Amino acid sequence: MAIWGTRDFRFLWGGRAISLLGSWLLVVAVPAHMYALTGSVFATGMTLAAEYLPPLLLGPVAGILVDRWDRRRVMITADVLRAGAVAFMFIGTPTAIYAAVVAESVGAVVFRPAAQAHVPAVVGTGRTLTSANSWNAVTDGVVRLVGPPLGGVLFAWAGFEVLIGLDVASYLISAAAIACTRRRPGPKANRQKPALTKPGRLERRLLPLTGVFLAANAALSALLVPFGMRNLGGSTQIGLVLSALGAGFLAGAVLVRWSDRLQLRTVLAGAQLATAGGFALLFSARELGVAVVAAVVIGAFGSVTVVAPQIAVQRSVDNDQLGRVSAVFLAVEALATLIGAIVGPWVAQSVSLHFAAMGAAVIAAVGALVGAVTVPRVMLPAKRSNEQADSPCVNPVR
Template identity: 30%
Template sequence: MFAALAKKNYTLLWLGQVVSMIGDWFLVVALPFYIYQLTGSVLQTGIMYIVELLPRVLLGPVVGVFLDRWDKRKIMMITDLLRAVILLLMLLVRSADFVWIIYVVTILQAVMAQLFVPASMALIPMLVEKEQLIGANALSSFSESVTRLIGPPLGGAMLALLGLSGVVIADSVTYLFSACCIMLMAVQSTSKGQEAVVASGNALKRLWSELLEGLVAIKQSKVVVGIFVIMGIMMVGQGLMNVMLVPFIEQMLHADAMAFSWLLTAQGAGTLLGALLVSTLTKKVKPVILVSLGLISTGCTMLLLAFFPNLWLALGAIAIIGVLLAGCMVSIQTLLQISVDERYRGRVFSSFETIISLTMLVGLLASSGIGDRVGPAPLIAANGALAVIAALVSLWLLRSARFSEEATLSGAERVPVVE
């Protein structure tokens, strides 16, 4: 797993992401509680999640076309710099009357993320050797788990001690650090000089043509289609859960923001262990088993907590979810990377983000609309049921998937790794 760190460019990307993810976890804990305490409304809290998804839903496939045209490293560096500046607008929020500023910043941050995340996922196979790809993805999962352990408790404590302003400034600094790391990377651009096409009279026609090429690339891979369907089902449930998480903690667990941070930390601890094991497991266990185990454990845990809400039970169960979900998500990311030719990765990963966002939006809208009336328990149970359904679907759609490049769409030569 740690062999990928021998690659200088990957190490710089990894280091920047570790630091910025810690800052992101500060806000993940702080913002929902801040808005809920400021407004006392599930709907207002839900709006934050909804507006975050809108740019990803509306811009996803089109953004992918430009990601495949442009230098991914430059895109990532510029978006990190913009995120650092945009985030500071939240310092203007002083009362419920200014909560709209949080929504505006959330939208702008989501636009930047829609550029950064697919670019990062598409870039990783260019930074490591093919035999290191699973290990690199496992290391990313491991690192995210470490930041989940560190970030939430710090975020909860920072919100209590310094308020939202302290959290915002800290997160902004982490984006600047990430931008500096990316700036130091020396990655040869894989764009084909297609920028000139944009300036031509046929720009719209070419944009549409490239968009269709990306959709065809998705359709031609049974593995990619299967992953899109499975994640779509799962994300509807995740949308239901996101809005109701704070009410679940306050109304059913009778806890506060620190409990929220400890739940995230428990999941991080589990994912940390899972990430350490996943490189070994992928050599012995089929992807379909790793994916289905992660999904069914998530579903059963959510069903258990919906009917038997208990903080200690939640901490233990969510830690177990983290172990199995690490294998699930590393498997999904690796399968996507090896099943798509480098020329189409920007479009495929952007479409993947769009599917995730669109289906999560369905859950968020449903939860925001009825959450105040039905309460958290039924919606958390629905989340669990959908995860179980996704697990059953994965057993069918991913039954032939393997961790090898035989699934690659075009069979084109792999882009050389840049040290």
């Protein structure tokens, strides 16, 4: 709880939480509205493609720019851009919605690496960095639990335009919160000595392993709905499994906090193996109770698999290069997710759903074993603490 003594982190966390909730409110509403407009499954699916296109094309370039500009200004500008992009959906046509999704994703491509690079500058690279990422994981879990069903209810009860307004407001609130954090030295003036290992070595090992795991995870996630419809009883049961995933994600935040005591390779290998086992159990389940337990395991250890490399990168990379490195990881995440979401259903259609699910789980397990051998022997926590002093809010950027 000591992280809450850092005033700037409270503003960053609050703004991120509100904007994230606004975005997840539209996760169900945007494709539902698109389907209502067009009646086309393909046109509805293209909203997902529109979201992933900017990270693939602009991710590394955005990271370089983030490292050259003031990250606080970048985040404020990105939030304002995303607010304007979402407001463009008020036009209501399919073309306007596609354009808005692309523009909002461009803002996210800039915001996410800036935020990941800015957090260590605010809280330091010691144990408070783990706490900060753990609380962000808690936020993600809560939003995953609350956002989609709440968005679905509001979409049916109040309409698409109300959800657009709420998302626009969430981005503007986030921009105001970030503006209440103090100005900090630019990346070039805040160079830090790497804390884990030689520059680039750790990141080169983590990048392909992260991509393989996320591709397998995306394939399995894409198969969850048809599996639930066939084997678990329908959409209500699928909703319970998705809620269990969110609950597991909350538990994973605690596991991340305790992982500071172990080597990174041990944390990653154990978490990936547990996640792969959870997926194997889930897609072998014939009873809802078993599926719910498996989903909790997947959520808990899957969050560790995602957050632990992020913490390691934040500690090992010079702060003036952290934006571009984070952007590369985010681009790989987008590419891996897109590949998995396409290949998983294709294999299921060509062979069988069970074969595709078990194959993806095996790939995730093999990736864990490879990581146990190839990831350098380093501890997840920093070798030295670099906590930042708190300071009062200053006037917003003009």
